Amino acid sequence: MNQRFHSYSRRLLWVGLLLGVALVFWPSRTLRSDNFVFYLPAGAKTIPIETVGHGDYLPLLQVLNLVVHVDGMQASQSSLKVWFGQSDVEVHLGDRKVRVNKAWVPLEAPVRAENGEWLVPLGFMASALPHLTRQPVQYRVGARRVFIGEARPGSFSVRLKPLADGADIMVAFTETVTVKTEAANGRWILYLGGHPIEPLETSYAFQNPFVKTLQFDDQDGVPKLIITPAAEGLNFYPLLAEGGRGLLAEVSKQRTASLANLPPASLPSGPPPPAPQGATAEEIPSVEGVASAPLIILDPGHGGSDPGSHDKNGVLEKDLVLSLATRVRAVLLASGRFRVSLTRSGDSDPTFDRRDTIANVLHASVFLTFHAGDFGAASPRAAVYSFEPPAPSEESSLPGPAGMPRLIPWEYVQVFELDRSRELAGALQQSLAAIPGLSVPKAAAAPARVLRSVGNPAAAVEIGSFAPDLDSAPLSALSFQQQLADAILKGLDAFKKP
């Protein structure tokens, strides 16, 4: 009995060992994960992505079969050649390149062969696929979808407007779409048709008591938006507006307004409300100063886990600019002509949206952000910037149908204030340039992220030169910071007058 037991246990141990070894090594070879979606003129097709080691791959033959008509192929243990029409593709095992029509095209990872399939990395879509088909190929690096054909994919932006007992979700599409709604597993699914969609972001998370996330998903070849509520028992009222270019969905405990009766013009046509991130009055910092005075929001850049840059002595940008903003606060309050609020007074790191939301919720007159930067050898120096969109013609707004109001993404509300912000930057530059020994070039424009979503005149003040190979002691000097603060007060006075 005892001998049989030992015999069984030994066999069991061996089986366990073999299973353990297999489990250790098996996952490293091939794991199936998401699908890659091919948007073709005839419809969408999917191919499972093979994850090998640390890279994502697609089976070459399956890709070619979708895109071209394969005439023949020749395979050996180390290479594969496929030809179609007048073209051919040749891959060699382990090569970081693929030969397309006798020209070598580089790949970001080596060609592999697993389970009888030749695998190419996803970058193949960007580097080689455009050479294989005469049709236009549109592929965003890193994406898991490619668009082949004349139709340019559209995209969308999302905005959440918190309400007292719910939230409005506004989705602005760049192209006309159709929407079919369905509720499943406690989520709302909006199937998008009419035009292929390439999302700029696939997932939006909200800090809102009613809406948790909005996700784009097309893993089964059907593009859809999936809205996950943050609570149970909520109602969902979607409405397609602006001729299919806008989707307005109300999430509420009870139906508070009949969205179906709202005209399309009720979509925002001017600067949208300012608190998209669920900021509430309780979270907004306090305001100091005389009640009737214009409010200046002072934003010391960086903070918390984001130290910004540093000088050669280890002085951090976040500390330098907090010191400057605190001094400016004291000078503005002492003047009695301005109210002041700081986006951070300690070592915290509010997000860009949070900083901008504070200015918008408090209806600030002016938003000033403080940074330190590398100006080369020239020091001390200051520069003043107003905002400029990276590509003004395309990013400042989403066009609406003729005669209809335009949807303005809240992220770009600063575009309504560009003229006033330029005036502000000019006034600050002039007053700072009056400081003896301080070089201040003419105010310029820059796509500074923190200015982008401020719905008020806004400017960035950058002091320097501040870099890892420089000593920033002159910038930290109290006398220098006092001069800067006094000049900023004068600049704000000058800006306020007209």
Add this chain to the structure above:
Amino acid sequence: MTSRAKLVMFVATAAMALGFVYLHWLGRGVSNQSASRPEEQARAQLTEAALLAGSRGTHPVKLYFPSEEDGNLIEEARLIAWSDSDADRIRYVLLALIEGSRAGRTRPLPASTDVRAVFLAPDGTAYLDFSNSALGLFAPGIGSEKLAVYSVVDSLAANIPAVKHVRFLIQGQEVETLNGHVDMTAAFSPDPSLSPEAP
């Protein structure tokens, strides 16, 4: 202990050791790439990419390098490797910018920058995917980040007519800013006003 039991113990120990080695190897994959790499390696990439793509001789280009003192971009003429493919041309221009100015101007992209992928969309938007080793090594500040970005955008647009806009990605992902300042979430259009010496 019998010899078979010893053998079992030995195999089990060996399997565990192999498992640890394997886990360690997996862990290496998720750790970030080294932040600093020698400049020679960046120059080696230039040669490697040229060999890979099969260049078609050299071509005169205009590169724009930041002048932080002046707050603008300075044009610099250069002969670089060239190709028939716009995507390869983009890569060559980027590698020349990574190599740096030969007139002592500021380097717009850190020497350790890897160009992971380049894609030119039919609408003229060039998608540039850089390694994360580039992040954190840019000259800090609003002005210097802006000059670094437009050094790339203007250099590409000036030499490759098909490039109308430029979109930056890091490790295949969109990033909010380069180093905490300039908005990188949208495509950039060229800004010729930054290079006053340009014709």
